[in-house]
Amino acid sequence: MSMHAPSESEPAGAVRSASCFTLVDTDIHHCLAGTSDLLPYLSKYDQVRLKQFGTGGTGDPYAYNGGIHGRRADVVNEGKWVEPGSNISKVVHEHLDPGGFDIGILTGQSVYGASAIADISYAASLCRAFNDWTIEHWLPADRRFRFCMAIGTQDPVAAAREIDRIGDHPQICGVLMPGGAPRPFGQRFYNPIFEACCQHHLTPAIHFFSEGGGINPAPTPAGYPGSYAESRASRFTIYLAHLASLIYEGTFETFPDLKVAMLECGFAWVPSALWRMDSDWKGLRQQTPWVKRLPSEYVIEHVRFNSQPVDEPPRRRDVEQLVTWMHGDQTLMFGSDFPHWDYDDPARTLTELPAPLRQRVMADNAAEVFRLQPLEALA
Amino acid sequence: MSSLPVCPVHDLPPGHRRLVTAPGNISIGVFNVNGRFYALRNICPHRKAPLCRGQVTGRVTSSGPGDAQMHGSDQILRCPWHGWEFDITTGESVFNPHKVRVKTYPVTVETAAECTSEGETGYIPLEDEPAIETYPVTVEDGTVTVLLSERSRST
Numbered sequence: 001m002s003m004h005a006p007s008e009s010e011p012a013g014a015v016r017s018a019s020c021f022t023l024v025d026t027d028i029h030h031c032l033a034g035t036s037d038l039l040p041y042l043s044k045y046d047q048v049r050l051k052q053f054g055t056g057g058t059g060d061p062y063a064y065n066g067g068i069h070g071r072r073a074d075v076v077n078e079g080k081w082v083e084p085g086s087n088i089s090k091v092v093h094e095h096l097d098p099g100g101f102d103i104g105i106l107t108g109q110s111v112y113g114a115s116a117i118a119d120i121s122y123a124a125s126l127c128r129a130f131n132d133w134t135i136e137h138w139l140p141a142d143r144r145f146r147f148c149m150a151i152g153t154q155d156p157v158a159a160a161r162e163i164d165r166i167g168d169h170p171q172i173c174g175v176l177m178p179g180g181a182p183r184p185f186g187q188r189f190y191n192p193i194f195e196a197c198c199q200h201h202l203t204p205a206i207h208f209f210s211e212g213g214g215i216n217p218a219p220t221p222a223g224y225p226g227s228y229a230e231s232r233a234s235r236f237t238i239y240l241a242h243l244a245s246l247i248y249e250g251t252f253e254t255f256p257d258l259k260v261a262m263l264e265c266g267f268a269w270v271p272s273a274l275w276r277m278d279s280d281w282k283g284l285r286q287q288t289p290w291v292k293r294l295p296s297e298y299v300i301e302h303v304r305f306n307s308q309p310v311d312e313p314p315r316r317r318d319v320e321q322l323v324t325w326m327h328g329d330q331t332l333m334f335g336s337d338f339p340h341w342d343y344d345d346p347a348r349t350l351t352e353l354p355a356p357l358r359q360r361v362m363a364d365n366a367a368e369v370f371r372l373q374p375l376e377a378l379a
Numbered sequence: 380m381s382s383l384p385v386c387p388v389h390d391l392p393p394g395h396r397r398l399v400t401a402p403g404n405i406s407i408g409v410f411n412v413n414g415r416f417y418a419l420r421n422i423c424p425h426r427k428a429p430l431c432r433g434q435v436t437g438r439v440t441s442s443g444p445g446d447a448q449m450h451g452s453d454q455i456l457r458c459p460w461h462g463w464e465f466d467i468t469t470g471e472s473v474f475n476p477h478k479v480r481v482k483t484y485p486v487t488v489e490t491a492a493e494c495t496s497e498g499e500t501g502y503i504p505l506e507d508e509p510a511i512e513t514y515p516v517t518v519e520d521g522t523v524t525v526l527l528s529e530r531s532r533s534t
Contacts, residue, residue, distance in 0.1 A: 290444045
């Protein structure tokens, strides 16, 4: 900034101007009346993308989904957009009944993002509200419903209080932990959650979401995937990171009764994870001496993997080998992902497996890990 | 029993090792652990690495997550490839003592010794994992000596 003395010739109080302007506003926000205003300026391909994905908002990596806004086109109402998963009757009559399900575990999704909110009090309020809404409207509607209750993982003490508050409800079987997190779930920061789960005989269920959103780091260590397909290809790394953390931090030594479910994780990555962890444990054991057994032994005893989106080897007969490698008779369980576009139909999923193994996968493993019983037995 | 002289006792102080070659081109590592001598076959049962050239360290234990303690500093041999750990005094694997074992040899200290034996070769399979060979070591009149013709602690 240059300074110069006032000229003798300028009148008192006058301000010397270097431009011909006296007032400039450097920030006025104009906007579209609607995103369709952009349509005439876009290619045909991008016009379709605009209608489906919008303008990208704040960069949510899940904005670009499959189907219609991520939902099955055949269960989306025509006309005004209505979430098919918000319709109890639709879930019962278009899914539980025709699918022949004895139990359907509600895992929500509406407040998964709460775990990524920096305002932890607001996050707790959202989860509490979603839980109470589910308990009031959904759980009484059908005896087959069970519920993985919502918590904010970024505040484990508040999460434990919420588990204490409602965790003994007979239809609550688990605690939903969205996969996006600033630190992996084996760290003892999360111990209050696992302690509460053990006290109330509930199973923490890890389901991907909010990676890269809010307080969470990028969805992959290499940054943000550029497309939804790319994010799906790298999604297993989220589960792998949490699994390795749970094993090597000794979570199952601290909580011998703890079981953990991984939902919508696929499973072809699991054999590789087991082999790698076992192999490395033999050579690196001294760095985590509290890991007393082979990592795979902890997994087989404590962790269960949901099959969806089902992995499809080019040769269908290889499915059984894959399931055997992951000890699927004990670790694999079915999930449909209803009403999402990449839904797996129970009648057409993992039919390659021999009947006894398939029984384990379609029912028994889930019943064990979520401690499921008929409602009459729980009364 | 044939024997293989290694070196005078004062040349192998506690915490040190010597690699020697027995007839039949068998490489053996001789270790002084806290004043006692032990001999191991210099082959890791995992990937056949030169086991006895690995780091010597203590045994790490834990009372629970977050706790780690090291006991001693010269009883555990860590393979230079992949890090499998073995107890030098027994040849047993630290992570899996029932299934994995190194061949050991008896070591003695003698005044003078001649090595005439062909020695032991090969592995001693235990269950589904190969074994590591250990040998008895004696000290007689100031010389560390590995005894070759007898398997030690191999079952």
